[in-house]
Amino acid sequence: MxxxxxxxxxxxxxxxxxxxxxxxxxxxxxxxxxxxxxxxxxxxxxxxxxxxxxxxxxxxxxxxxxxxxxxxxxxxxxxxxxxxxxDTSKYQAPMTEELEAVLLSDFEAYEIFETLTPGKQRNIIFMVYNAKGEQKRVDIALNAMENLKIGNRDPYKFEKLI
Incomplete structure (x- = not known):
């Protein structure tokens, strides 16, 4: 409607x-x-x-x-x-091509991402979405996935690893 x-x-x-x-x-x-x-x-x-x-x-x-x-x-x-x-999209947020590509290329990070609460998933998606420029979005997506893999599940406390 x-x-x-x-x-x-x-x-x-x-x-x-x-x-x-x-x-x-x-x-x-x-x-x-x-x-x-x-x-x-x-x-x-x-x-x-x-x-x-x-x-x-x-x-x-x-x-x-x-x-x-x-x-x-x-x-x-x-x-x-x-x-x-x-908003009937899967994550109820605007998924970027860059984040989608990173998730598709890193199965371990994808599995962790899928276990996050919908709000934390959206925080990560918007973090990438709001970045200016394609390369910056890729860098933020990669950094977010690395943080997830080292056990950091809070997007507000992600460390800059790249």
Whole structure:
């Protein structure tokens, strides 16, 4: 199911968030949808966002970082158009070619990666995804797999091994 709505940024104390309308939030809860792929549009610019559906004090929202606001050139009080649907991908995150290639070439690392919690898998995927440049993504993917193989299962505590 595809959900479409407009949201004003920075209302109700949620500056770094896109508030989801109550009727859509209710449907997400009924369908037990916790992760979405959203296309955010403003100022003739478009951004694809893989995000978790969060809830705080009864308000349901998507995190919307300062970096993403800068990419779309929007600020508090601006309105954005949102089109979102459930993220049905295997890891519920944007798998890069570089990380996929490393996982395919290193079976031991792949087996360890598959035993991680979905959140830790996504942390590693986003760590690679957010790197600038193909070689940097390869280096980070290789480093992450080496950390897994030496027993470090916490992406926030990965050491630079390469």
């Amino acid at each position: 595809v959900f479409e709505f407009e949201a004003t940024l920075g209302t109700d104390g949620f500056m770094g968030a896109i508030l989801i309308p109550e009727d859509i939030a209710d449907q997400l809860a009924v369908d037990k949808i916790k992760r979405v792929v959203a296309t955010i549009t403003s100022n003739n610019k478009e951004l694809k966002l893989h995000a978790g559906v969060s809830k705080k004090h009864g308000t349901v929202y998507l995190m919307f970082s300062k970096a993403n606001r800068k990419l779309l050139d929007v600020d508090q009080g601006d309105t954005v158009k949102v089109k979102m649907q459930e």
